[in-house]
Amino acid sequence: MKYFNIQMAAQISGLSTHTIRAWEKRYGALHPDRTDTGRRQYSNEEIERLTLLSQLTNLGNSIGQIARLPDPELKEIYEKLTHSRESVMMSVQHNPQQVQINAEETRRNLLMALAGYKVDIISHELNKAKTALTPGGFALDILVPLLKEVEHRRQLGTLSTAQITALFAIIKFHVGNIIYGHYEKKVKSSNKFAIATPEGELHLLDIMLGALLCCQHQMNFFFLSSNLPAPSISEAVNAIETNVLILGVSQLQNLKTPLPVFIEEILGHTKNLCEVWVVGMNDLTRQLSGHRSKKVRVFASFEELDKAMEQME
Amino acid sequence: MKYFNIQMAAQISGLSTHTIRAWEKRYGALHPDRTDTGRRQYSNEEIERLTLLSQLTNLGNSIGQIARLPDPELKEIYEKLTHSRESVMMSVQHNPQQVQINAEETRRNLLMALAGYKVDIISHELNKAKTALTPGGFALDILVPLLKEVEHRRQLGTLSTAQITALFAIIKFHVGNIIYGHYEKKVKSSNKFAIATPEGELHLLDIMLGALLCCQHQMNFFFLSSNLPAPSISEAVNAIETNVLILGVSQLQNLKTPLPVFIEEILGHTKNLCEVWVVGMNDLTRQLSGHRSKKVRVFASFEELDKAMEQME
DNA sequence: TGATCAATGACAAGGTTTTGTCTAGGTTTT
């Protein structure tokens, strides 16, 4: 029986108050209670419904067609659009032509937009993908192939540093959006992850992918950020009592300390830490094959990391 | 059992004594004990309730609707609001509302929340400000003074590095939300800006403020991100045919190349570039006064940058 | 191809309610 005013409804749902009133009047999307003097009062459920409608329209549904659907159906549609890893975005109801947007097309759009410096399209496309896909799907089906292709084109000289940093900035923003949003969801696993990169390794994106996978598998994780010296990491790991540390490394030669030494240093100063997982865009299994210990696992790809997490559930 | 008088209650909760009395009289928000002569006496619980009500109204709730709710429900609402950043942040869109906020009060709230490590409050407060204000207002009235105060407190030692990085991360997130949301909007001006920082200068926040001003004046801009070498910048500038380049610089000594050399290098390799604008949190006009060329403008503050853009419209 | 039309988000005008602040006049505390 909690009641919010229209301003809060707008803040939470991300709509404007104008739009909320218009949706009510034009499409009967909601019928909030009124005070004696005619002011709208929204319950928790109604705010939830508004948010849902907002997200669905963002995904391309027209408000006129979904405004009058009952809550359960809205949720169902949202589930369909959201919970598919290999996603097919389809429009709803009486709209016969199903707009199919798949991961490959999204990636192609992104690369074309990047080539033409069309930042607006990049952002829009990423936003659509991240809402339509699960975090894991977003990471594995969009970002990983995209980043590989970008790296490839960088080496060919087809993409400039400026283009790539601009792209990375946008990606980081959208991924950050997902990661921050994850904190309040319920977590299944009892394992606790910490995610970081060693000092010298600046690639934030690699570990953001790792964080997305943690979101996917509803793991409890703490995102430590990049370029951290060993003492900082072990301190943090002790403080938040994590049992697994994910280290993002893409190039060994950048590191200040050789990776095996770095890892030993961390393991020597932590209590509960059971395992250290090393992962990155580049496959480091060969280069690190000589240094394996029981506590260290090196993953050849993010797909493998994904599988490993799946098994932990 | 300790009792507080109304002045203490006002001080702790951040309300005025007038307001507290009005809330009691009009909405029956509280029923404090009275002395024999009719003076209000507040218990710990009542002060807590008052503070809670104050925070909730600050977040946008109307006092009339929540004043009579019992304590547990108030707490529940508070939890919901501060713990569901997700819904607020998920929407990549900026909708200026008719809701008005007080810039100074917002900054005060932010600094208080930062001192108490209340990350969720910081995020919510920033979100409110960014929805209530235009991008330029958000930059100039909230962020610039806030960052100056933060820098001041950092030097005094009142704020730790951890607090500041946490704050910056949240600010970056919300500014990113505005910037990348703005890309989807239409632009007025025919001028095209590119925004970057030179290699060695990592301060992303400075140029984000510049980008906010571009949003404000509906300029066409490309956000190149930070830490870029001259060739990359000139390449991008040529590719997207910008006529103005905004360089964010806050400290000259960090740069790999002296700034005048860096700028000449860019100007020497670009075609359409008419002007290079240098701006940052620190006033560099004096330090760069010797190197001025016709094409280079150094701004003493973001306010000046704002004015310059206004004149271009 | 160009004209037309429905859908939709944004906004303006004009009126009502809500709410923070202030004033005035009296009482209590210091």
Place this chain on the structure above:
DNA sequence: AAAACCTAGACAAAACCTTGTCATTGATCA
């Protein structure tokens, strides 16, 4: 006696309400 508190009432700004309009967009149709 000054400062702080009390009540009651007044006020103006903020927020909300409704109705109507406008610009854009995408689809349909001549």
